[in-house]
Amino acid sequence: MSDEERLIAKASADDTAAFRELYNRHRGDVARLVYRMLGGRGDLDDVIQEVFVQVHKSLKDFRGQSKFSTWLHRVTVNVVLMHRRAARSRPVFADEPLGEAVMHGEDVPPDEDAERRERVRAFARLLGRLPDKKRIVFVLHELEGVAPGEIAKIVGAPVLTVRTRLFYARRELETMLSDEPSLAGLRLGFSKTPGVNGDA
Amino acid sequence: MNGSFDKLLVEMRRELGAAEAKGVDWDAVDAALFGRLERERRAERARFAPQHGRGVTISVVVLAAATVAAVLAGKARAPLSGDRAEWVESAGMLVAIEGDGPVLVDGSRAALGAGLKLGDVVETRASRATIERAGRLTMILEAGSRAAVTHVRGALIVALEQGAVEAQVVPVLAGEAFAVDIGSSRVAVHGTHLRVARDGDRVAVDLDEGVISVGEAPRIGSVLGTLVNAPAHVEFTATDALGTLTQTHDPAAIREAQVQSGAFTSPRSPLRKAESGSGSRASSAVASEARPEARSSPNVSAKAPSAVAEPSPVETIANAVRACMAARPHADNVTVVVSTTLHLELAGDGSVRTARFDPPVAPDVNSCAVASIYKPRFGHGGDIAIPIDFTN
Numbered sequence: 001m002s003d004e005e006r007l008i009a010k011a012s013a014d015d016t017a018a019f020r021e022l023y024n025r026h027r028g029d030v031a032r033l034v035y036r037m038l039g040g041r042g043d044l045d046d047v048i049q050e051v052f053v054q055v056h057k058s059l060k061d062f063r064g065q066s067k068f069s070t071w072l073h074r075v076t077v078n079v080v081l082m083h084r085r086a087a088r089s090r091p092v093f094a095d096e097p098l099g100e101a102v103m104h105g106e107d108v109p110p111d112e113d114a115e116r117r118e119r120v121r122a123f124a125r126l127l128g129r130l131p132d133k134k135r136i137v138f139v140l141h142e143l144e145g146v147a148p149g150e151i152a153k154i155v156g157a158p159v160l161t162v163r164t165r166l167f168y169a170r171r172e173l174e175t176m177l178s179d180e181p182s183l184a185g186l187r188l189g190f191s192k193t194p195g196v197n198g199d200a
Numbered sequence: 201m202n203g204s205f206d207k208l209l210v211e212m213r214r215e216l217g218a219a220e221a222k223g224v225d226w227d228a229v230d231a232a233l234f235g236r237l238e239r240e241r242r243a244e245r246a247r248f249a250p251q252h253g254r255g256v257t258i259s260v261v262v263l264a265a266a267t268v269a270a271v272l273a274g275k276a277r278a279p280l281s282g283d284r285a286e287w288v289e290s291a292g293m294l295v296a297i298e299g300d301g302p303v304l305v306d307g308s309r310a311a312l313g314a315g316l317k318l319g320d321v322v323e324t325r326a327s328r329a330t331i332e333r334a335g336r337l338t339m340i341l342e343a344g345s346r347a348a349v350t351h352v353r354g355a356l357i358v359a360l361e362q363g364a365v366e367a368q369v370v371p372v373l374a375g376e377a378f379a380v381d382i383g384s385s386r387v388a389v390h391g392t393h394l395r396v397a398r399d400g401d402r403v404a405v406d407l408d409e410g411v412i413s414v415g416e417a418p419r420i421g422s423v424l425g426t427l428v429n430a431p432a433h434v435e436f437t438a439t440d441a442l443g444t445l446t447q448t449h450d451p452a453a454i455r456e457a458q459v460q461s462g463a464f465t466s467p468r469s470p471l472r473k474a475e476s477g478s479g480s481r482a483s484s485a486v487a488s489e490a491r492p493e494a495r496s497s498p499n500v501s502a503k504a505p506s507a508v509a510e511p512s513p514v515e516t517i518a519n520a521v522r523a524c525m526a527a528r529p530h531a532d533n534v535t536v537v538v539s540t541t542l543h544l545e546l547a548g549d550g551s552v553r554t555a556r557f558d559p560p561v562a563p564d565v566n567s568c569a570v571a572s573i574y575k576p577r578f579g580h581g582g583d584i585a586i587p588i589d590f591t592n
Contacts, residue, residue, distance in 0.1 A: 014241075016234075031220070032218060035220045044220065045225065049236070052233050053237065056237055058307065079319070082319050082350070124216060143213050143216060145213075
């Protein structure tokens with residue numbers, strides 16, 4: 001039994017110290033994934049909290065049939081989806097400022113740093129425009145590096161469906177790049193017919 | 201695919217969310233999380249184990265009292281922490297399970313008395329679950345249904361993923377008391393008895409009492425959709441409620457749906473359930489008898505299914521106008537009082553010829569109510585004045 005398996009077993013037996021250790025190990029990954037799937041800072045803290053409440057509740061049902069990370073991704077995805085549904089009945093502030101805390105070395109020129117931050121903001125905005133199902137598979141695969149087979153387990157869909165969603169998510173993002181000035185140049189870079197969008 | 205996009209992805213893998221994850225105020229998250237877990241642990245200890253057979257009646261009565269206390273306590277201490285407010289309003293409590301098989305909450309078997317909260321997903325298989333929100337509503341999740349609690353603050357909103365939900369809702373003077381989301385559509389309730397069922401994207405609503413709004417689920421505030429007065433049978437497609445909505449006020453269509461929905465056994469009267477036999481299958485046999493009593497919940501007029509009669513035109517119009525007033529956005533901490541009289545001039549055939557509010561009401565209330573005002577047919581001509589008072 002690995003160290004993590006022992007920790008999971010103890011945490012599922014209501015050992016608070018073990019659960020806290022599990023939480024400390026994974027909270028950073030969960031926070032990044034939640035941020036990426038929410039598409040902004042928004043209710044990041046609340047959603048992280050909710051993810052770990054669900055983990056605490058459901059840990060006893062984790063049988064080790066899949067990797068813990070896969071299971072944790074699944075819980076996170078479900079909580080984010082639930083949160084987004086609930087958020088529909090709350091006010092949404094357009095163009096919510098994304099975090100400004102992206103740190104870089106002193107040697108990065110300020111203008112380049114500003115451009116890079118704007119690209120990140122723009123990309124987050126585009127991600128937020130993708131439908132939930134496509135955004136989830138895109139974030140998991142393209143940003144988190146999760147294999148389609150694992151994603152299939154996380155979202156409860158056939159691998160082929162996951163691959164299809166990935167294909168269309170990527171295509172939609174590619175099309176949307178021209179909507180964001182900071183990314184529009186990239187659109188040109190891989191458009192087979194430059195000038196189609198009037199930007200030749 | 202192309203190199204530019206892949207380069208962008210490499211950058212996003214590195215940048216997107218990385219700093220934000222590091223920048224989370226972990227002290228605050230830790231405090232809120234572990235404080236909440238501790239509170240839930242304490243609440244869990246206070247929960248009652250499921251009872252069977254003759255013990256059901258007594259245990260459910262005790263649980264109902266316990267839940268009222270729990271809800272009140274929850275309200276009193278929310279928001280919780282000083283720097284990180286946490287709303288802990290309850291979605292309701294599981295007060296009855298009829299039929300074989302478990303009721304699952306977030307995939308785990310739930311016991312009678314289990315409290316529901318925001319984010320919970322309730323699933324029934326061969327059984328029906330009765331959920332009560334003390335003093336506000338009683339809801340039955342029918343067998344083979346799945347619903348998620350998506351909003352608990354003030355109005356209770358559930359997202360119906362499959363199956364059907366039936367609810368008796370205590371009327372509220374302002375806003376919406378209860379709503380069912382089906383995909384992007386919402387059936388919003390001001391106070392009524394209704395049943396919402398979905399089969400894929402097809403949705404059927406049977407409305408016995410009151411007024412509902414059907415439309416696209418808004419991000420905030422009330423549904424600005426089609427107002428439907430009881431009695432009515434409404435059908436629409438979840439993806440386009442307003443574009444596909446059809447309604448009939450033929451009582452026969454509504455009665456048919458009620459038969460399908462089965463009993464509305466009052467959760468406040470578990471004694472009735474016990475009296476009818478503890479066997480779950482027996483309960484559906486008393487469906488039609490239990491239903492009228494179930495509707496006599498506080499502030500809700502009791503009507504037997506056979507008595508589902510068209511409300512008087514005066515009542516229909518007054519209800520519709522109040523619903524329009526209630527649907528107007530307003531701050532929670534502002535009390536809105538409206539007192540007006542609607543003067544109608546009726547034609548000889550009983551149709552409404554002219555309508556005038558005195559004193560006038562807001563233009564959007566006028567626009568909202570106009571269809572409901574001109575639709576009913578009175579049994580006489582002449583002039584009529586309908587006093588309308590509204591307070592949220």
